[in-house]
Amino acid sequence: MILVTGGLGYIGSHCVKQLKKQGEEVIILDNLEFGHLGAGSGAKTYIGDIRDTDITRKIFKENDIEAVLHFAAYTSVGESVQNPQRYYKQNVAKTIALMEVMNEFDCKMMIFSSTAATFGEPKFVPIDESHPQNPKNPYGASKLMVERIMKDYESAYGLKSIALRYFNASGADPEGDIGEDHTPETHLIPIIIQQALGQRDKITVFGDDYDTPDGTCIRDYIHVNDLAKAHLLALKALRNGHATDFYNMGNQTGFSVLEIIKAVEEIAGVKINYEIGPRRAGDPAKLIATSDKIEKELGYKADFPKVTDTIATAWNWHKKHPHGYEDKY
Numbered sequence: 001m002i003l004v005t006g007g008l009g010y011i012g013s014h015c016v017k018q019l020k021k022q023g024e025e026v027i028i029l030d031n032l033e034f035g036h037l038g039a040g041s042g043a044k045t046y047i048g049d050i051r052d053t054d055i056t057r058k059i060f061k062e063n064d065i066e067a068v069l070h071f072a073a074y075t076s077v078g079e080s081v082q083n084p085q086r087y088y089k090q091n092v093a094k095t096i097a098l099m100e101v102m103n104e105f106d107c108k109m110m111i112f113s114s115t116a117a118t119f120g121e122p123k124f125v126p127i128d129e130s131h132p133q134n135p136k137n138p139y140g141a142s143k144l145m146v147e148r149i150m151k152d153y154e155s156a157y158g159l160k161s162i163a164l165r166y167f168n169a170s171g172a173d174p175e176g177d178i179g180e181d182h183t184p185e186t187h188l189i190p191i192i193i194q195q196a197l198g199q200r201d202k203i204t205v206f207g208d209d210y211d212t213p214d215g216t217c218i219r220d221y222i223h224v225n226d227l228a229k230a231h232l233l234a235l236k237a238l239r240n241g242h243a244t245d246f247y248n249m250g251n252q253t254g255f256s257v258l259e260i261i262k263a264v265e266e267i268a269g270v271k272i273n274y275e276i277g278p279r280r281a282g283d284p285a286k287l288i289a290t291s292d293k294i295e296k297e298l299g300y301k302a303d304f305p306k307v308t309d310t311i312a313t314a315w316n317w318h319k320k321h322p323h324g325y326e327d328k329y
């Protein structure tokens with residue numbers, strides 16, 4: 001049995017769907033802060049918080065949990081700068097509470113959602129696993145702290161974890177039944193799509209004075225189903241005795257904010273109304289990853305290497321579900 005924390009959230013739900021497709025038995029723990037009941041692909045679900053050790057102990061007592069896929073976290077760079085306490089509490093303290101119960105029940109495998117933000121301002125691109133980690137914002141710092149905890153817990157308790165460092169998770173399952181639905185939405189692609197659908201008057205580009213060809217920030221967008229695929233490979237690796245490890249997840253191609261706006265315009269067939277605003281605190285100019293390590297070691301290969309295909313799946317989801325899961329109104 002696999003426990004998926006945050007399994008009703010954006011990336012977690014896509015992972016749950018792929019796990020179930022592979023015939024895995026899945027249990028979800030989600031506090032519904034960002035999750036949606038409609039996103040669980042029919043998996044058995046416990047509603048509660050990872051910090052609540054009464055509920056995590058109950059789950060471990062009632063089910064034979066072999067591994068935990070830990071998605072439940074806060075993920076907004078800008079907010080983490082304004083409210084670091086919220087990020088260290090959610091992403092570090094609550095993860096420690098979860099891992100404490102894993103230790104109690106002798107659960108020895110975890111897959112952890114880490115991030116490009118652990119690297120900070122790149123010294124070189126594409127960023128590989130040898131790149132120094134020097135986070136620029138509390139979000140990245142909170143995830144890096146857990147990476148350190150993973151190493152120490154392996155040495156002391158034999159709990160083996162794999163961290164997948166997502167660059168920019170995006171897109172939606174092509175079948176169109178699950179997708180990205182955050183309230184409030186802070187991520188670029190869904191925000192642009194909301195403008196294309198007339199749900200926003202305009203969007204703001206956060207800064208056009210970066211040291212990049214068009215002055216806007218460059219990011220490496222990776223499809224959420226490719227991330228799910230990487231989780232399945234990481235799970236297989238842990239089952240085969242793989243030690244604690246860290247993998248960068250990107251497509252080795254960067255797109256500026258303006259290029260993403262243009263791509264959405266082409267796919268949606270509408271003009272996007274945008275304005276240039278000030279920089280967002282905590283944003284590095286350029287983040288591009290290489291996934292060579294996971295390709296070589298775990299046999300990963302992206303199904304959605306082209307950003308336009310990824311945006312098309314996001315557009316498909318948002319067009320079909322203009323108000324997301326319609327459970328927050």
Ligand code: UDP
Binds near residue numbers: 077167203204219280
């Ligand atoms: N961005 C923007 N306007 C928005 C939202 C995001 O210009 O309304 C930019 C943001 O500054 C970053 C890029 O788009 O350079 C991707 O941001 P997102 O929040 O989607 O992901 P992050 O890079 O923070 O993980």
